[in-house]
Amino acid sequence: MAEMTSRERILGAIRGKEIDRVPWSPFLAYYWQYVPREIQAQGEFEYMKKMGADPLMRGFHLLFRIEQKNTEYKVKQEGNKKYETIVTPVGELHQIRTYSPDADTWFLTGHGVSEEEDFKVLQYIYENTVVYPNQQPFEEGKKVLGEDGVGAPCIGIASKTAFQDLVEHWCGTEALAYALYDFPEIVEECLEVMRQRDRETVKYTLDSSAQVLNFYEDSSTTNISPAMFEKYTLPEINEWGDMIHKEDRLLMHHACGHLKDLMPHIAGSNIDILESISPPPTGNISIADASKILPEHIAIIGGIEPTFFETCTLDELEKNVRDLLTVMKGKRFVLANSDSCPPKVTYDKFLLISELVRKFK
Numbered sequence: 276m277a278e279m280t281s282r283e284r285i286l287g288a289i290r291g292k293e294i295d296r297v298p299w300s301p302f303l304a305y306y307w308q309y310v311p312r313e314i315q316a317q318g319e320f321e322y323m324k325k326m327g328a329d330p331l332m333r334g335f336h337l338l339f340r341i342e343q344k345n346t347e348y349k350v351k352q353e354g355n356k357k358y359e360t361i362v363t364p365v366g367e368l369h370q371i372r373t374y375s376p377d378a379d380t381w382f383l384t385g386h387g388v389s390e391e392e393d394f395k396v397l398q399y400i401y402e403n404t405v406v407y408p409n410q411q412p413f414e415e416g417k418k419v420l421g422e423d424g425v426g427a428p429c430i431g432i433a434s435k436t437a438f439q440d441l442v443e444h445w446c447g448t449e450a451l452a453y454a455l456y457d458f459p460e461i462v463e464e465c466l467e468v469m470r471q472r473d474r475e476t477v478k479y480t481l482d483s484s485a486q487v488l489n490f491y492e493d494s495s496t497t498n499i500s501p502a503m504f505e506k507y508t509l510p511e512i513n514e515w516g517d518m519i520h521k522e523d524r525l526l527m528h529h530a531c532g533h534l535k536d537l538m539p540h541i542a543g544s545n546i547d548i549l550e551s552i553s554p555p556p557t558g559n560i561s562i563a564d565a566s567k568i569l570p571e572h573i574a575i576i577g578g579i580e581p582t583f584f585e586t587c588t589l590d591e592l593e594k595n596v597r598d599l600l601t602v603m604k605g606k607r608f609v610l611a612n613s614d615s616c617p618p619k620v621t622y623d624k625f626l627l628i629s630e631l632v633r634k635f636k
Contacts, residue, residue, distance in 0.1 A: 280422035281329035286486065289525060289548055289574040291607050297600055298609045299632045300331035300576065301625060302551065306616035308379065324423055326622070327629030331576075331609065333489055333529070333550070334434065335426030336413040338480040341472075344403040357381060363403075366396040388441070389450040391458050397445060398465040404432070406475040410483045417484065427487040427527055430477045430515060434491045437469035438507040439499070448498045455503075470511055477518050487525045487548070490515070494541070495532020495558075505540050516545020527576075531614035533559040538568045552577040553613030563602045574607035577614075579628075585617035589627055596628055600635045 279287065279295045287294040300323075307319055314322060323330040347362040355374040360367055371385030388397050417426055433440040441451050441462075454462050480488055492512075494504070512528065519526045527548040530541065534552065538560065541549060552575055554561045562578045569575065578599045579592075587595065599610060610632060612620075 281424050282420070282422045285329055285331055285425045285609060288607060288609050289487070291572070291574075296635065297603070297632050298329040298331075299327075299628055300329050300609050300611050301326075301628075302333065302611050302614065302616060304615040305378075306618050306620060309618035320420065320424060326625045327633075328625065329609075330420070330424030331487075331611075332416075332420065332424055332426045333527075334429050334491070335420075336416050336428050337476075338408065338410050338413050338428050338483045338485065339476045340407050340409040341432060342405045342407065343400060344405060346400055346403060359387075361387065361396075361400065363396055363399050365399045366392055368393060368396055368400075383444065386445060386447045386450060388445040389454065391454075391461050394454065394458075394461050394465045398468050401432075401465070401468045401472055404472050406432075406472055406479065408479040408482060410479070413483055413485060425487055426485065427489040428480060428483070428485050429490060430480050430488050431473045431490050432469065432476060434489075436490065436492060436508050436511045437466050437473055438503070438511070439492050439494075440469065441466070442498055443493065466507065470514075473511065474514070474518075477515055481518065481522050481524065485524065487527055488515075488519055489527045489529060489550070491529045493532060494528070494530035494534060494537055496536050497533050501536050501540060504537055509540055509544060513545040516547075520545070531557070534565070535560040538565065542569050542573070546573060548574045548576060550576040551611070551614040554578075554580050557581055557614060562599060562608075566603065566606055566608075571607070574609065575603070576609040577611050578603075578608075579610070579612040581612055581615055581617055584612050584624065585620050587624075589623065592624055592627060593631060596631050597635070600632070 276295050284294050284298045285300060288298050303319060320330050320332060345364055349360040351358045357372040359370040368387035370383060370387040372381040373384040374381050388394060413428055420426055433444060442448055516526050525547040527550050528546040529550045531551040531553060552558060552562055552565050557580050562575060566575060
């Protein structure tokens with residue numbers, strides 16, 4: 276068949292249509308900020324085009340903006356610590372971030388929500404969060420991509436479900452588990468307000484021309500149990516799917532961790548794409564095993580484990596990629612390095628994969 280554009284190839288693979296070859300859509304998180312400044316100036320999209328990849332721009336602009344009313348943020352830095360205070364008329368929340376020079380990242384090391392009163396403050400913050408449409412940046416960016424790539428904007432106030440937002444940003448796994456045992460009604464009331472704001476982000480995103488909508492759920496049984504996922508996360512994902520499918524759009528679930536015990540729930544969910552599946556040690560399920568569990572209509576993106584991508588030889592990488600292409604032949608599949616890309620991955624590895632997907636039959 277005739278050669279397809281990257282946009283046609285990616286959307287065709289996801290929708291289960293005939294394609295000229297498997298798309299190769301690398302994920303450059305944690306890698307991009309370490310490339311030379313002169314390359315960064317050209318942009319990530321141009322970088323991927325030049326290496327021969329099919330750019331899938333995850334998190335490509337937000338189609339909404341938020342404003343938090345009656346809320347004040349205060350930050351005090353002492354060495355490698357940042358002490359953050361969120362001040363509201365009904366109380367304060369306190370968080371701590373610690374800087375890691377190796378990762379060049381401020382990590383959240385002290386969560387702000389654990390007690391019953393904290394959830395009431397958080398609920399107030401979301402009750403006073405106003406969501407506005409902001410489609411223009413995406414539409415302008417989409418024109419730049421043209422037929423050479425697909426932009427996948429995020430939905431959700433925190434680009435994830437409300438429950439996962441509590442896990443990652445506000446409570447942490449342990450404090451949230453205790454809170455759900457000690458005062459579940461308070462937690463669930465707060466969650467519903469958070470979900471109301473999330474629905475508004477989906478609405479404004481659907482007012483755009485975006486075809487693939489992404490959420491960075493970071494799903495993993497390292498921080499959430501299957502029972503929690505089923506009760507608190509899955510209903511919101513399914514609600515998003517219902518809204519999105521009415522407009523014939525596609526829902527992409529970024530799930531980069533230990534998925535094996537979540538797969539039965541994910542398989543029955545309303546998503547169209549499961550993105551960033553990784554084998555061990557980053558994840559705990561192979562692409563081959565995941566494809567046996569997921570129904571045919573859910574596309575898979577991922578496959579190349581990030582630490583392997585960094586440490587493997589070119590020969591080892593070639594075998595790995597050929598094996599992935601063979602086992603996923605004829606299925607809804609987009610080849611990618613899973614979740615992130617270590618900064619020390621060499622450029623010749625990207626070029627090798629670009630060559631392999633073109634030659635694979």
